[in-house]
Amino acid sequence: MTTADFEPIIELDAFNTQAIDCAQLATHGYVIVPNFLATEHCRALFDYAVALDPNAWQQAGIGRADQYTTNTAVRQDKIRWLHRECAPEATYLELMDALRVQINRELFMGLFDYECHLAHYPPGAFYRKHLDAFKGRSNRILTSVFYLNPEWDTNDGGELVMYDAQGDVLEKVLPEAGKLVLFLSDVFVHEVLPGQRDRFSITGWYRHNASIGGVIDPTR
Numbered sequence: 001m002t003t004a005d006f007e008p009i010i011e012l013d014a015f016n017t018q019a020i021d022c023a024q025l026a027t028h029g030y031v032i033v034p035n036f037l038a039t040e041h042c043r044a045l046f047d048y049a050v051a052l053d054p055n056a057w058q059q060a061g062i063g064r065a066d067q068y069t070t071n072t073a074v075r076q077d078k079i080r081w082l083h084r085e086c087a088p089e090a091t092y093l094e095l096m097d098a099l100r101v102q103i104n105r106e107l108f109m110g111l112f113d114y115e116c117h118l119a120h121y122p123p124g125a126f127y128r129k130h131l132d133a134f135k136g137r138s139n140r141i142l143t144s145v146f147y148l149n150p151e152w153d154t155n156d157g158g159e160l161v162m163y164d165a166q167g168d169v170l171e172k173v174l175p176e177a178g179k180l181v182l183f184l185s186d187v188f189v190h191e192v193l194p195g196q197r198d199r200f201s202i203t204g205w206y207r208h209n210a211s212i213g214g215v216i217d218p219t220r
Contacts, residue, residue: 020099020182022106030162030183032173036146042178046148048088049118049200056080057120062130076125077192079117082202092116092202096144100206103142109206111141116204121158125199127192129163132205133185140185142206147175149200158195162188175199 025031037045057078061070082089093114100111121127133140145160152158152175160173160181170188173181175195183190185205 020102020180022103025103025182026107029187030171030181032171033180033182034176035178036180037178039150039178042148043150045088045092045202046150046177046200049120049148050198052080052118057118060119060127073128074130075127077119077121077127079119081115081117082204096204103206109141110208111206112139112209114204114206116144116202119199119201119203121192121195121199121201123196123198124194126194129189129191131186131189135186138186139208140205141208143181143183143185143188144202144204144206145173145181146202146204147179147200148177148202149175149197150177152176152197152199156196156199157193158197158199159193160190161193162190175201 020033020036021031057080059070059072060075060077060079062075082093084090084093093116096114096116100114103109104111132138132143149156154174158175160171160175161169162171162173162183164170167189173179
């Protein structure tokens with residue numbers, strides 16, 4: 001099945017943008033929202049991801065531009081970048097844009113745009129410890145991770161582990177359907193542990209405007 005076979009599957013008002021605790025985000029640099037999206041709508045996104053043609057996915061890589069490479073010793077997920085031309089993907093992007101406006105209004109973060117991809121971790125796949133951005137070297141400001149898998153429990157594994165500045169475990173987040181995690185991209189080292197089942201999520205980044213000549217986040 002291809003993306004063209006899908007119609008819009010969720011309405012913008014189905015999302016619980018009011019559940020975002022911007023005060024916690026400002027104080028701690030991260031926030032975890034258990035029920036950001038109602039179960040039925042989250043299931044629709046999950047079914048969409050599962051039904052995608054295998055050719056819609058690509059092996060995830062690390063680095064940018066000339067330094068971009070795939071390394072399965074570090075990262076083993078497959079990804080699909082979301083596009084506004086695809087109806088179910090456009091709805092999610094619209095939601096996250098509405099959330100961008102809310103965060104800017106409350107925290108004055110100057111978030112300019114948003115990019116994201118579906119991520120599929122097959123059983124046993126992982127992503128080793130990493131930062132999503134390095135200070136002064138990226139316009140990625142705020143990372144988002146939204147989980148799609150229904151009926152996920154602790155025996156299934158696949159947790160997101162976040163570390164503090166001393167390298168101690170700060171949070172161990174079970175990838176339960178409907179849960180959203182937001183954290184500062186250049187602050188929190190994190191990793192994805194191997195799971196026992198196929199694991200689906202949407203990972204994205206809010207960015208500052210670092211455009212040059214109309215190119216957003218150009219190669220430095």
